[in-house]
Each structure stands twice: as structure tokens, then as C-alpha cells.
Amino acid sequence: MFKKIWISLFLAFSIYTALVYTQCDAGTAGSQPSDLDKSITAGRDIWQKHNCQSCHQLYGLGGYLGPELTNTASIKGSKYMSTIIKYGTGRMPNFHLTDSEVENLVHYLSWIDNSGNTRVAKENVHWTGTYILNDGK
Ligand code: HEC
Incomplete structure (x- = not known):
């Protein structure tokens, strides 16, 4: 009797453990950039070096002189x-960046874009004030 219970507990544990280790979705959008993806991490470094966040917000956090940039890549495009x-523009400074620095920044901002959505549609705001996230973003 007890032997059967132990065997079934052990089996349940083994199956559950196997599922946990094989079914995880690491590596999909929103994960950390890998060390291999040098362009994204280089873009993040340039972003920090020039303190872009003093004027721009990512995920709603940052300065308010310039627009929120979390989803600019998918809304306005990388060009x-x-x-x-x-x-630059009349209001946005020209930082005299090289073409590859600009490209790295665009890759970084596109990676940010894939990681979340700051523009929540009205119908996705729950009456409790939280957001209903149904598209995985
Ligand atoms: C002194 C404040 C300031 C800093 C610092 C700054 N920006 Fe801006 N940025 C602006 C303003 C203001 C605009 C809006 C420009 C306009 O409409 O004329 C803008 C616009 C932009 C846009 C276009 C956004 C849109 O939706 O039209 C991007 C992309 C951008 N900035 C990226 C950057 C990056 C990358 C950095 C850092 C290298 C940076 N900005 C640093 C003020 C700033």
C-alpha cells in the first residue's frame, strides 16, 4: 500500500521535473540580450553614455522633454x-554619432520595443486599474 503511494509520488515528481526543464520558454522576446548580440548591448551603452533617458522615457520612466520611445520602433520604424x-531636430540635440553607433541605438530600441508595450488600448484597462495583457506583450 505505502509502497504504491511512494512509487506514484516519485513518478509524479519525475514527470513534473522533466516538464519544468523541457517546457520553459527562455529565449523568446523579452529575454535578456545574449552576449553574442553585441549591437544591442553596445546600443544600450551609448544610450547610457549620452543619457538619452534624461529626455526620453522607456516603459514610462525617464525625462519628459522628448517623447516616450518604448514602441517607437514598431510605430514609426527604424529609418x-x-x-x-x-x-537631431530643432529640439532634439545632434550627438554627432557615427553610423554604426546610430545603428546600435536603433537595434537597442527595437529590442526594447519587442520586450513590452507601453501604449495600452482603452479596452485593455481593467476596472481595477490593472492592464489586461493578452498578446504576450
Ligand atoms: C535634450 C533632450 C534630449 C536628449 C538628451 C535626447 N533627445 Fe531624443 N528627442 C528629444 C526631443 C525634444 C524629441 C522630439 C523632436 C521633435 O519632435 O522635433 C526627440 C526625438 C527623438 C526620437 C524620435 C521620437 C518620435 O517619436 O518622433 C528618437 C528616436 C530619439 N529622440 C532618440 C534619442 C536618443 C537615442 C538619444 C540619446 C543618444 C536622445 N534621443 C537624446 C530630446 C532629446
Whole structure:
């Protein structure tokens, strides 16, 4: 009797452990950039070096002189972003970055874009004030 219970507990534990180790979804959008993805991490370093966040928000946090940039990559596109980052505008400074620095920044901002969504549609705001996230973002 007790032997049967122990065997079934052991089996349940083994199956559950096997599932936990084989079914995880590490490596999908939103995960940390791998060391191999040098362009994204280089872009993050340039972002920090020039303190872009003093004027821009990511995930709603940062300065308010410039627009929120979390989802700019998918909304306005990488060509648009690289042009503004390279030349600046009347209000956005020109940092005199090289083409590869601009490219790294665009890769970094596109990676941020894949990791979440700061523009929550009205119908996705729950009455408790929390957000209903149904598209995995
Ligand atoms: C002094 C404040 C300031 C800093 C620092 C700054 N920006 Fe901006 N940025 C702005 C403003 C203001 C705008 C809006 C420009 C306009 O509409 O003329 C802007 C616009 C942008 C846009 C276009 C956004 C959109 O939705 O149109 C991108 C992309 C951008 N900045 C990236 C960067 C990056 C990358 C850095 C760091 C290298 C940076 N910014 C640093 C003020 C700043």
C-alpha cells in the first residue's frame, strides 16, 4: 500500500521535473540580450553614455522633454529613428554619432520595443486599474 503511494509520488515528481526543464520558454522576446548580440548591448551603452533617458522615457520612466520611445520602433520604424538620432531636430540635440553607433541605438530600441508595450488600448484597462495583457506583450 505505502509502497504504491511512494512509487506514484516519485513518478509524479519525475514527470513534473522533466516538464519544468523541457517546457520553459527562455529565449523568446523579452529575454535578456545574449552576449553574442553585441549591437544591442553596445546600443544600450551609448544610450547610457549620452543619457538619452534624461529626455526620453522607456516603459514610462525617464525625462519628459522628448517623447516616450518604448514602441517607437514598431510605430514609426527604424529609418525614421535613425534619421532623427543621426541629425537631431530643432529640439532634439545632434550627438554627432557615427553610423554604426546610430545603428546600435536603433537595434537597442527595437529590442526594447519587442520586450513590452507601453501604449495600452482603452479596452485593455481593467476596472481595477490593472492592464489586461493578452498578446504576450
Ligand atoms: C535634450 C533632450 C534630449 C536628449 C538628451 C535626447 N533627445 Fe531624443 N528627442 C528629444 C526631443 C525634444 C524629441 C522630439 C523632436 C521633435 O519632435 O522635433 C526627440 C526625438 C527623438 C526620437 C524620435 C521620437 C518620435 O517619436 O518622433 C528618437 C528616436 C530619439 N529622440 C532618440 C534619442 C536618443 C537615442 C538619444 C540619446 C543618444 C536622445 N534621443 C537624446 C530630446 C532629446
